Amino acid sequence: MPETNALRSGHETSFVPPASPHRIRSRIGTDLAGGFYPAPHRYEVYLSPGCPNSLRVTITLALLRLSDSIATTLIASPGATSDATASLRRAYEATWHHYDGPLTVPALCDRWSGRVVSNHTPDILRDLAVRLADPGEPSRPRLRPAALAADIDAVHAFLADLPAALAPLDAALAPLDARLASGPFVLGGELTAADVDLWVALVYLDDRDADAAPLAARYPRLAGYVRRLRSHPAFHRGLALAAGQGGR
Secondary structure (H helix, E strand, O other): OOOEEEEOOOOOOOOOOOOHHHOOEOOOOOOOOOOOOOOOOOEEEEEOOOOHHHHHHHHHHHHOOOOOOOEEEEOOOHHHHHHHHHHHHHHHHHHOOOOOOOEEEOEEEEOOOOEEEEOOHHHHHHHHHHHHOOOOOOOOOOOOOHHHHHHHHHHHHHHHOOOOOHHHHHHHHHHHHHHOOOOOEOOEOOOOHHHHHHHHHHHHHHHHOOOOOOHHHHOHHHHHHHHHHHOOHHHHHHHHHHOOOOOO
């Protein structure tokens, strides 16, 4: 799931992977003196409608109940988001002297310093779950429990390598469908970051394979899984963002 170049100097949205020199990969940490440490209302995340990684971040924010403490700004068309685009460009320029590269989203930004913390989605998602979520809130899911961290990363890597051709894709989905026979979620009885990854991949998969048989006809368990999570408030909020609604 490559990051998205949302806008280049204010032009229309273009979903292409950024060049690697434009990757910014600072981290949130409790041991960074004077650095990016966790604090309520310190951070802002820039997202884009129609971007799978933005959908993953939105769902994660909602699941962890971080939507009120981390601001969300949508980068859409130039006419609707010129202020947001200018704000994001200032953050990139504050981070990288004379920055003239793409404005890549998702981008996690520090409102105190005005800098981009990271535009690498896996790092952003890990820091949301491990560093910025309130561990004392009993009702929030443990999206990255230590015992399942390796399995979560394996599911993410597997989904990132899904083949484009339909026939091998069907074969690749078979083990995921089989997993759901033994539990409600992809890694068993607990909703984790692997479910966010899988659900977003499946939602976009049906769109990509519009000329093929629907997912429900090929893999009823996976289709039922998509329907069930679609009714969850956090996943429903993510779809609203994918349609260009929400954010602030």
